[in-house]
Amino acid sequence: MNSSRSSASTIIVIGTGIAGLASALALARKDQDVALLGPKAPLPPARADEFDPRVYAISPASQQFLVELGIWDLLPADRVMPVEAMEVFGDAASPPADAVRRMPAPSTGRVELSAWQGGLAAMAWIVESRELERALRQAVQMFNIRWIADRYAGLERHAPDAPLMLRTANHAGLPCGLAVGADGADSPLRESIGLPVTRSTYDATGLVMHLSVALPHQGRARQWFTPDGVLALLPMPDADGQPQVSMVWSMRTAKADALLAMDAATQRVAMGERLFEATGGVLGALTARTSLVGFPLALQSASQMVAPGVALVGDAAHLVHPLAGQGLNLGLGDAKALADTLATREAYRNVYDLRVLRRYQRARAEPLLAMRLATDGLYRLFDSPLAPVNWLRNAGMNVVDRLPPLKRLLVQGASGL
Template identity: 55%
Template sequence: MKKESILVCGTGIAGLATALGLARAGFDAALLGPRSMQEAPSGDLYCPRVYAISGSSQAFLTRLGVWDMMDERRITRIDTMEVYGDASGAVTLHAWQAAEPALAWIVESSEMEKALQQALRVFGIPWHAQKFDRLEAGRVHTDEGAVLSADLLVGADGARSALRRAAGIAHHSRPYGDTGVVVHLAAQLPHQNIAVQWFTGDGILALLPMPDTSEGHQVSMVWSMPAAAAQALLDSPEAARRQRLEADLAAATGGRLGQLKVRSPMFGFPLFLEHSGMVAPGVALVGDAAHRVHPLAGQGLNLGLGDVQALLQVLAEKEAYRKAGDLRVLSRYRRARAEPVLAMRLATDGLHGLFAARSSPAVWARNLGMACVDRLPMAKRFLIGGAAGR
């Protein structure tokens, strides 16, 4: 019997994982999207994008055979998470409290892409290094004039998905008015595999543990701050920018990791809350093409890898007489993702709203809430399960 063909549009981590999972499941999978031209950083250089990978995503990447292909020296376990409110509130979560091996793992985007690309080569998956341009009579036209067709198109082409638009899938977007500033820092004190987060009232600062370098201990910073403040920082000349950030970090962290020094280029990502209808006849969306959440919980890519797992499962379990692009099959995928995506949207948006509030009852309530959670083992186990993606 002829294998069903599936074309994955988009070659970020969600797209690469989808194509690999489909090929492993026996589908005739192909990729459409640009190839990354940059070599993965090595030695003391680290990719500017790092992700907190949950237990569920780690297990999935292990099943795909890519987790063990990554250099374990570049991966850092998070054993503990400390979260501070803007008054006296604080919560400390330990992986052992929920019998988890880790709360998450910090992994560079480039390491994951490299491992996924190696695995894709092993499976001989065709890769059209062009861009999706438009749909005409159910066929894909690329920006270089090629015409491709498949039983199912998977849109993994990121937040500005052209396939989502072409397929007419409903999409809602709300800007937070905040920018996530990311940079790697040299820290005076060891991080001890602890991720630390501060809700400061006008921003959310996270320091994530990274491997030591010849400059000493290392952490990766994600600081969600008002867009104007981020722009002023990113626009200032190099030396002034470093000096200002280092002074702001000293004030915000209270010396928790000793002196912090900038050790990499700095980037800013505007933050949005987005969701979509996820499917149309012959089309399914995964990853940022389907939804985006605030990065305060480090869950955007994990949510995308959850989509990929659900889509693979629905396709594996479909009736033999139904095509992969059948809307009845794809609706099962949409239903399977509705609750986890909504839950993550509400949790991240709710936390963002609670900590953005400036009125004194809200300040009192959020700090009291944190102090209570810190004393409740059940609540902690629940939060840790959420972080692990279970």
């Protein structure tokens, strides 16, 4: 990084979470000169029967990308759960009064999707955030990727079409050709170059906890559209000899705040009762294994994913509703697309060439728009309290459930392949 030629071709990934680690590794495997900038906090050791509260549903496309990165086999097999099927339940309602004579009796909407319908080994794999990060760190070390354990503080550019100089919290100057922002939804890099974001909140909080369940989950993910919001139960490996699921409940903020404010004992009872009612007892009694954690939900996108000498990946570029569990998958898709784009650029173009970076942005435009429209549209569809909408959405789910070709398309679309 001392010569002007080497600094002009150097890529510095800002952010050392999963998106940043995956981006750096993907670039290194494409023979790019890459370094990481960000903290390197120690990871706690894995403990039997204790699972990270934060888990991800890794799509088949993301799983294949992790295989290509050499990451997948580094994950402990006994801590990864394949999702073989998914059941989605609507919310029952009566049809509009003037349509009672013409419409069939209402019923709760339901769609069942299976991996075999799409010719897949699994619809997704549930993976702990901590174990995925641990595997990525191991691979980064194996590839001898430079890790600068400092914080980004700003950048300088002496000409519009020239390399950058990054500044760190410890006043170091780091010359580079391209800065990759993998530094989260509040991205300091994005902020420093003045890229605006469009953000809308859902007046909803994501509640997360792990639960022991009385009945086997059979490798099925289940999702309910309830009056309290969208509830998802993801299958997990057994813990302490009992079946375990991970809960994500997108709940109205006022109701979520009331639950979060309860003392532990009261909260435990209240959650058990609400969950049993919401799920109809399909998994029997549900007992909390971890404390309840909440985080605000929002839809956000940067006006551009690229600028001269800068590219954004993951949450720095976009946030979607967790309804489909696709946030990390989109970030991994960004990492792969950026590495592929830079590796296939013309030999006479620099890594900071805006024409090259715009190819990356175009490659991601369609999948990002499709996911944003799908998750936001489904949320708003099921958030409507109007009786006609309520009835129609459940009837629509039942129609979909009777059309195998459409279900196959849904499974393949959700896989990202």
